[in-house]
Each structure stands twice: as structure tokens, then as C-alpha cells.
Amino acid sequence: MWFDAWGDLGRVVLVGSAAYAALVVVLRTTGKRTLVKLNAFDLVVTVALGSTLATILLSSDVSWAEGVTALVLLAVLQLVVSWVTTHTGRGRSVVTAHPTTLVRDGVVDHVALRGQRLTETELRQAVRASGTGGLDQVARVVLETDGTLSVITQQQLGDGSALEPGDR
Template sequence: MWFDSWADLGRILAVGAAAYVTVVVVLRTSGKRTLAKLNAYDLVVTVALGSTLATILLSSDVSWADGAVALALLAGLQMLVAWVSVHWGGVRSVVTARPTLLFSEGRPLPEALREQRTTLDEVRQAVRAAGSGDLADIAAVVLETDGTLSVIPRSKIGDWSALERVAGAERGAAGDRAA
């Protein structure tokens, strides 16, 4: 239980070093998206990469070559899904959530908050983090696809064009916004 053999430790050191280099190469090859803020699909791929690396390190039943192929497969599939979602919008809606307007023109949108399981206190925290102390000064707070909250002050909202394709922000100009 505490110690099996020097050969096992040697295998972990040798295969672990090779697997580490492989992960770095795969992540660098797969691009920035693999390391960016995570949406649900990216998180699944990241967890799978970590699990695969752990299996390569600790299971003598898995060779380095098998593990390297598995890592490359996961990164390749992630790149393929990213490419397809960029080129075919319908796939994007399956892979990533749509951003959602939670707060508009100084007022919370209770239904959106409830649907997204977000509290007004979390919105207030995001507003404070953005450097504002007055909710009335906020034009919009958006729950982004990666789970972050974007805060747009009234002084910077412009024509609301940045909120195109944001759920709940489909209505016309700022004056037509619902509470």
C-alpha cells in the first residue's frame, strides 16, 4: 500500500514527464480557446484532459502512446467543435449558452435572474467590481456564456449594438427596454 516498487516510481517519472510535455504541446497546438474562459463544453474538455493525464500517469495499463493519442483526440475534437460552431450558427447554440440580459436600465429582470439562477446580490457585486456604486447608473448587466457578468454603464451603452443576440435584449432602442 505504501510502496510497490522502484520500477513503478520510475515509470511514473518517465511517463509523467513525457505526458506533461505532450499536454503542453497539445494545448499550444490547439490554440487559445482551450485555455480561455470556459463555457460548458470547454470545461468538459478541460476536465477530460486532466483525467486523461492522471490516467496516463497512474495506470500502468495505459501506455504513453495511448495517452498521447487520447489527449490529441480530445484537443482535436474541441478544435473541430469550435470550428463548426463558428461556421454553422446552429451548432453554436448546442455547444454554448446564449448570453442573457439580467439587468436593464437600472432595474433587475426578475424572470431572467430566476431562469439563470443568479441573485440580485451577484449583480450588485459585479456592478461594484466594475467601479459603480449606483445601480441607476447601469444600463445593462449581461450573464455571459462563460458565467461572467458584464456591466455596461449608461454612459457607455451607445446604441445597444453590443447586446445583439443577448437573450432579453431583443427589443429596439434603449428607450424601448422593458423593466
């Protein structure tokens, strides 16, 4: 339970170092988008890369070559999905959610809140965390595609060009 053999530790060190180096090469080759968390799909890929690396490190049933193949496959699939989502509107709607406005001009949209399975307490917490003391100071609270809540105060609203077209 505490120690099996020196060979097992040596395998973790050698294969782990090689797998880590391979992951760095894969990430540098595929670009920043591979690890960015713009939506739930991106988060799943990031977690899957970490899980795959852990499996390579700890499972003697998985060879280094199989593990690196899995890492490359995940990165390539992420590239394909990101290409499809940036070049086709239909692909984007399948993979990514749309931002949802939860507060407009200080008024909470309870239907949207329920639809996103959030409570008013969580919404108010996000407003407070932004440094805003009252909903009357809030122009919009938007649930972003990555699950974060963006709080835009009346002072920060500007021309509203960063908002969705139907939300201005």
C-alpha cells in the same frame, strides 16, 4: 500506502514528462481555442484534458500511447466543435448558450434571474465588484456564455454595439 516501489516513481517521472511534452505539442498544434473558456463546453474540454493528463501520470493501467491518443482525441473534437460552431448557426445553438441580460437600465429582470438560477444578492455582488455603487448607474448586466457577469455602466455603454442586437 506511503511508498510502493522505486519503479512506480520512475514510471510517474518518465511517463509524466513524456505526457506533459505531448500535451504541450497537442496544445500548440491545435491553437489557443483549445484552452479558451468561452462557454461551458470549452470548460469541460479543459477539465477533461487535465483529468486525462492526471490519469496518464497516476494510472499504470493506462499506457502513454493510450493517454496521448485520448489527449489528441479531445483536442481534435474541440477543433471539430469549434469549427461547427463558427460555421453553422445551428451547431452554435446546440453547443453554446446565448448571453442573457439580467439588468437593463438599472431594472433587474427577475424572470431572467430565476431562469439562470441566480440570486439578486449574486447580481448585486457582481455590480459592486465592478466598482459600481448603484443599479441606477448600470446600463446592462449580462450573464455571458462562460458564466461570467459583465457589468456595463451608463458611462461605458457607448453606442451599445457590443450588446446583442435585441438588447440595444
